[in-house]
Amino acid sequence: MIAGVAAQGSQADVQVALPQAFPVRFFVVGDWGRASDSHPNGYNQTRVAQMMTKKANSAYGKPHFVLSTGDNFYGFGLRNLSDPWFTQKFTNIYKGPGLQVPWFSVLGSEFELQCAPLSLKRTRTLLHHDYSETSYCTPDEITSPLYQLDPALRKRDWRWHAFRNRKLSLAGGQVDLFFWDTTPSSLYNFYICSGGFKGGIRTQSWPNNVVWLQNQLAASKASWKLIVAHHPPRSSGRHGGSSEVKYAVESLIRKYRAQVYFAGHDHDLEHLHYNSSSFYKPNYHTIVSGGGSRRYTEGFGYDDGVPSDYYPTDPSSVWGALTDGYVAVTLKAQEMVVQFYSTDFKNGTTAVHVARIPRLLKPGPDLD
Numbered sequence: 001m002i003a004g005v006a007a008q009g010s011q012a013d014v015q016v017a018l019p020q021a022f023p024v025r026f027f028v029v030g031d032w033g034r035a036s037d038s039h040p041n042g043y044n045q046t047r048v049a050q051m052m053t054k055k056a057n058s059a060y061g062k063p064h065f066v067l068s069t070g071d072n073f074y075g076f077g078l079r080n081l082s083d084p085w086f087t088q089k090f091t092n093i094y095k096g097p098g099l100q101v102p103w104f105s106v107l108g109s110e111f112e113l114q115c116a117p118l119s120l121k122r123t124r125t126l127l128h129h130d131y132s133e134t135s136y137c138t139p140d141e142i143t144s145p146l147y148q149l150d151p152a153l154r155k156r157d158w159r160w161h162a163f164r165n166r167k168l169s170l171a172g173g174q175v176d177l178f179f180w181d182t183t184p185s186s187l188y189n190f191y192i193c194s195g196g197f198k199g200g201i202r203t204q205s206w207p208n209n210v211v212w213l214q215n216q217l218a219a220s221k222a223s224w225k226l227i228v229a230h231h232p233p234r235s236s237g238r239h240g241g242s243s244e245v246k247y248a249v250e251s252l253i254r255k256y257r258a259q260v261y262f263a264g265h266d267h268d269l270e271h272l273h274y275n276s277s278s279f280y281k282p283n284y285h286t287i288v289s290g291g292g293s294r295r296y297t298e299g300f301g302y303d304d305g306v307p308s309d310y311y312p313t314d315p316s317s318v319w320g321a322l323t324d325g326y327v328a329v330t331l332k333a334q335e336m337v338v339q340f341y342s343t344d345f346k347n348g349t350t351a352v353h354v355a356r357i358p359r360l361l362k363p364g365p366d367l368d
């Protein structure tokens with residue numbers, strides 16, 4: 001059964017169709033948007049989209065919605081509401097009939113921070129060591145996360161919804177999705193020049209974001225509490241887990257019984273299950289789905305295929321791979337089934353890893 005549910009957008013309420021009964025089916029993909037880059041197949045963005053379409057046309061069925069874990073329009077984001085990248089990197093890529101469902105996205109570090117230097121003319125993406133080139137930006141080329149948040153984009157493609165901090169309830173209130181903006185957690189991001197762009201990091205408050213999540217979790221009566229963000233608290237990938245996010249969120253997960261944290265940021269796929277024997281530690285799963293395009297070659301103990309202590313494997317890691325891909329989720333009343341699909345495994349038609357997550361993760365008594 002599908003019913004209209006009001007979701008608070010960045011400027012106005014919108015009506016979107018969300019499932020009101022189990023099972024709930026959705027895809028999770030992140031760190032995408034290289035389809036128009038000068039690289040064959042857009043660093044696999046097109047392949048991943050084709051895999052998602054095949055899955056939607058299989059016995060699994062059409063997903064009810066798609067979650068995007070941020071860094072959507074690599075590498076600069078959108079520079080205005082008519083930016084052709086929106087069509088080139090979103091509408092024209094995820095065009096399969098099974099993907100014509102609502103897309104719910106969080107923001108990410110790339111388009112929160114960067115702009116397009118005039119010298120590059122948006123022909124290639126900036127790497128992290130190219131931040132100094134932002135001094136060459138011209139006013140008409142400066143990007144802003146406010147464009148991604150603007151409901152006016154739905155005039156171009158009805159599917160698109162982007163949030164900073166927002167809660168959506170579905171399955172008759174039994175499931176709460178908490179979209180959480182983690183980009184302001186980084187002091188480095190705050191102080192670089194592009195952090196001051198319109199709607200950028202310096203207009204945001206990390207403490208306020210944490211308080212928002214705490215209040216939402218505390219008020220939630222849902223059986224399933226799922227957090228969707230860009231930065232993972234734990235990860236074996238190139239970036240690794242964010243210590244700021246980990247310190248902020250794990251105590252909240254422990255107290256309010258959130259079961260799953262969906263993230264991107266690291267350009268790979270990973271399933272982590274943190275289950276400490278300590279009474280004061282949380283028991284939760286992290287699903288990193290940042291393989292939407294251009295995988296990293298560093299992480300999981302390797303740097304360009306060479307073992308490296310700089311990229312240690314997180315001890316809570318259950319499975320992970322430096323690969324492009326996405327995950328397909330089936331959420332039932334008592335169990336979540338997460339299927340990981342990789343461009344490197346059986347042409348993306350068979351899950352390379354399956355996680356079965358029970359609703360009750362058996363944490364200790366409540367902490368006041």
